[in-house]
Amino acid sequence: MSVFIFLVLFPSVVWADESLEDLFSRYFSEKIKAESVLAVVSASDEELRRGSIPGLTVCIERATVAGAVYDRLLLTLSDVLFTRKGEEVKIHSYGGAKLSGTALKKDFLEALKKNMPRYEVKTLELKGGRVTLLGVYKRKATLRMHALIRLSGQYVITGGAGTLKFDSSTNDNPFVSAVDVGRAVAKAAPGLNFSNFYASPRVTEIRVDHDMIWFTAK
Structure with a gap:
């Protein structure tokens, strides 16, 4: 910067x-x-x-x-x-390579909208190292199902890449699994993976705050 x-x-x-x-x-x-x-x-x-x-x-x-x-x-x-x-x-x-950068809240939301349209996000908070979402999950089955699901978690580094992991959730519909929805949302969220980027740097640090995601990779 x-x-x-x-x-x-x-x-x-x-x-x-x-x-x-x-x-x-x-x-x-x-x-x-x-x-x-x-x-x-x-x-x-x-x-x-x-x-x-x-x-x-x-x-x-x-x-x-x-x-x-x-x-x-x-x-x-x-x-x-x-x-x-x-x-x-x-x-x-x-001799060496270092990559750092930022991802914005608006782009996070766009990724979820594109990759997980069944989960309509009402609020998204990127603060204090955590990602917190409140959204409505809609599914067409024999009967239409709706669930207001809150998900909270953080990015973890595994194998040089950052992935979102939810460790807390609330749900107002017992017929919908908040755990399964959380897994799908996490998969749809932006991942920090630069294995195919120039120099293939591995993520070493991730910070989440002020509605942004910062990272460093080496």
């Missing part, structure tokens, strides 16, 4: 060759599905001549990864080795 602020406050600062940054921006745009991709190169002229970049930062806006929408992503690569041929660049290796 600091890089975004830096670019806004200091637009005249030149970190490296501007055309090279354009090439890296295009390079990552072809690998990442997003509305905006901006690469920032931090290297001296001598390092660039050797095909070496100590720090390469990629600022990404409105990205879709494994079906989940992220408002902001920040990808940082260290000790990058690359080659340039004409108007193309190619990264051969990097």
Whole structure:
């Protein structure tokens, strides 16, 4: 997030060759599905001549990864080795990779609406590390069934990915299983999985608060 602020406050600062940054921006745009991709190169002229970049930062806006929408992503690569041929660049290796970003409440709701239309969300709270939902579950059976179900849980990290797990629920209809509905809602909710993203970083931290989800992956 600091890089975004830096670019806004200091637009005249030149970190490296501007055309090279354009090439890296295009390079990552072809690998990442997003509305905006901006690469920032931090290297001296001598390092660039050797095909070496100590720090390469990629600022990404409105990205879709494994079906989940992220408002902001920040990808940082260290000790990058690359080659340039004409108007193309190619990264051969990097020493380390870190990804951080945010997912918004509105995108969480859109995911549930698309993936779990039977559960109509009335309220969603992302606060204090927990995800709390209140919604109406509708099912067509012999008779129409409705249930007002409240679900509360948190994101847990398993195998380098973040998944939502509900551990508390209330339900006003004994003929509907709140546990089963919770499992379906959790599956429909955005998951934090970057195994198919550039560098395949593994999630190491997840924070939920202020109607947003923050994460860090390495």
